[in-house]
Amino acid sequence: MPEIMIKLENIQKEFRLRGNIIRALADVNLTINAGEFVIIMGPTGCGKTTLLNVMSGLDLPDDGTVIVDGEKIERATEERLSNIRRRKIGFVFQDFNLIENLTAIENIEAVLWPGVLRSKEIEDRAISALRKVDLLDRKDNLPKELSGGEKQRVAIARAIIHKPRILFADEPTGNLDNEAARQIMELLKQLNKEMGTTMCIVTHDKGLVKYGTRLIEMEHGKIVKS
Amino acid sequence: MGLRLIGKSIKMAMRSRRRFIVFTLMYTVLMAWMASNFESFIYGDPATRTNQEILMLAISIVSTLILSILYAWIVINYRKREIATLKCIGYTNANIRTIIIGELMWVTLISFILVAEVLIHTTAAVTYFYSQPSNFPGLEDYSIKTRPLLSIWPIVITLAMFVVAQILGILVMYSKILKLRPIVALRILK
Numbered sequence: 276m277p278e279i280m281i282k283l284e285n286i287q288k289e290f291r292l293r294g295n296i297i298r299a300l301a302d303v304n305l306t307i308n309a310g311e312f313v314i315i316m317g318p319t320g321c322g323k324t325t326l327l328n329v330m331s332g333l334d335l336p337d338d339g340t341v342i343v344d345g346e347k348i349e350r351a352t353e354e355r356l357s358n359i360r361r362r363k364i365g366f367v368f369q370d371f372n373l374i375e376n377l378t379a380i381e382n383i384e385a386v387l388w389p390g391v392l393r394s395k396e397i398e399d400r401a402i403s404a405l406r407k408v409d410l411l412d413r414k415d416n417l418p419k420e421l422s423g424g425e426k427q428r429v430a431i432a433r434a435i436i437h438k439p440r441i442l443f444a445d446e447p448t449g450n451l452d453n454e455a456a457r458q459i460m461e462l463l464k465q466l467n468k469e470m471g472t473t474m475c476i477v478t479h480d481k482g483l484v485k486y487g488t489r490l491i492e493m494e495h496g497k498i499v500k501s
Numbered sequence: 502m503g504l505r506l507i508g509k510s511i512k513m514a515m516r517s518r519r520r521f522i523v524f525t526l527m528y529t530v531l532m533a534w535m536a537s538n539f540e541s542f543i544y545g546d547p548a549t550r551t552n553q554e555i556l557m558l559a560i561s562i563v564s565t566l567i568l569s570i571l572y573a574w575i576v577i578n579y580r581k582r583e584i585a586t587l588k589c590i591g592y593t594n595a596n597i598r599t600i601i602i603g604e605l606m607w608v609t610l611i612s613f614i615l616v617a618e619v620l621i622h623t624t625a626a627v628t629y630f631y632s633q634p635s636n637f638p639g640l641e642d643y644s645i646k647t648r649p650l651l652s653i654w655p656i657v658i659t660l661a662m663f664v665v666a667q668i669l670g671i672l673v674m675y676s677k678i679l680k681l682r683p684i685v686a687l688r689i690l691k
Contacts, residue, residue: 324687328684328687333589333682333683333684333687334684353593353594353679354593354594357588357591357592357593358591358593360588360589360590360591360683361590361591361592362591364591366589366590366686368586368686368687369687372582372586372589372686374513374583374586376512376513376516376517377513377516381509385509385587385590386590386591388505388506388509389506389591389592389593389596394505433590437591445687
């Protein structure tokens with residue numbers, strides 16, 4: 276029986292916008308197994324980013340249960356969520372979100388700075404992550420000296436340095452040209468195979484569906500295809 | 502762990518050059534001013550102390566507090582996205598507070614060193630100037646008692662005041678760190 280990585284039960288999430296209540300997630304039930312490469316698609320405003328936020332603990336549901344790698348997180352404190360993120364979750368953002376004052380390698384190492392590992396070990400892990408994304412030669416460059424594709428590869432290296440169980444990515448190719456987007460998706464696919472990391476990718480680009488092992492389609496806050 | 506984060510925060514502060522230079526210079530000027538106000542307050546003659554001297558000291562203390570809060574506010578507000586990203590990658594509020602304390606304390610320390618350095622050299626220059634024999638008619642016997650421009654206690658008290666002001670600034674702004682949700686990191690820059 277496959278190991279369950281994420282389990283959502285009866286998730287409800289509403290937003291208030293200019294006096295109107297918008298139902299972002301309506302009674303969502305979903306199970307994602309370990310090692311899956313899930314692509315979440317749907318039109319703008321269908322709730323796919325909200326779903327990702329709820330699954331990753333960035334946002335809390337109004338109602339329902341969220342279980343990530345065996346831990347219930349829907350009512351977890353900020354401290355506990357930080358702890359879960361540090362141990363189990365990696366994030367890749369559309370805007371890369373690299374820290375401008377830090378070099379590529381420092382951006383990656385930053386994940387482990389609050390931990391107990393020695394500086395040398397942190398550096399070794401960062402170098403290994405940079406090697407995985409084939410960007411070792413740019414390790415001392417600041418983000419402003421990198422192209423969009425390179426920035427995203429640094430962001431991916433940052434997301435995997437702590438060997439997360441799950442990697443969440445919100446439109447990871449949204450700011451990239453076609454070739455860079457293809458390279459990023461190939462890289463994520465390769466990491467999924469090599470490391471066994473469960474991938475949850477939100478995108479509106481139909482061309483990325485082929486990289487996934489499972490497609491989840493959303494409409495009006497509901498999963499219409501899974 | 503805490504020391505490592507403080508070390509990294511110093512590195513990050515030094516790399517945000519404009520903010521670092523502007524605030525270090527502002528702190529340096531304010532520190533020198535506050536120290537000189539303390540000097541006249543502590544060593545001046547209480548009988549001749551004017552309300553204006555007391556007012557100046559009070560203004561310098563209040564300015565320090567305002568500047569410290571302003572700096573903490575700028576550090577947190579201009580780095581909201583960065584702080585949110587750090588939360589996304591597993592930083593706790595305490596980790597982020599350590600980084601901001603590191604940056605603020607570093608600016609205070611550098612300003613203090615600058616003030617001490619400038620005052621030591623100014624004192625040396627003034628002492629040298631007045632110790633030279635004078636050829637001016639009527640001033641041949643002129644001599645001054647060599648005394649530093651600022652004594653040690655006003656400088657130490659000023660540094661302590663700045664450290665306290667920084668801590669207050671951080672405490673005032675800490676609620677902003679607590680309230681900042683990691684989801685802010687997902688907002689797309691236009």
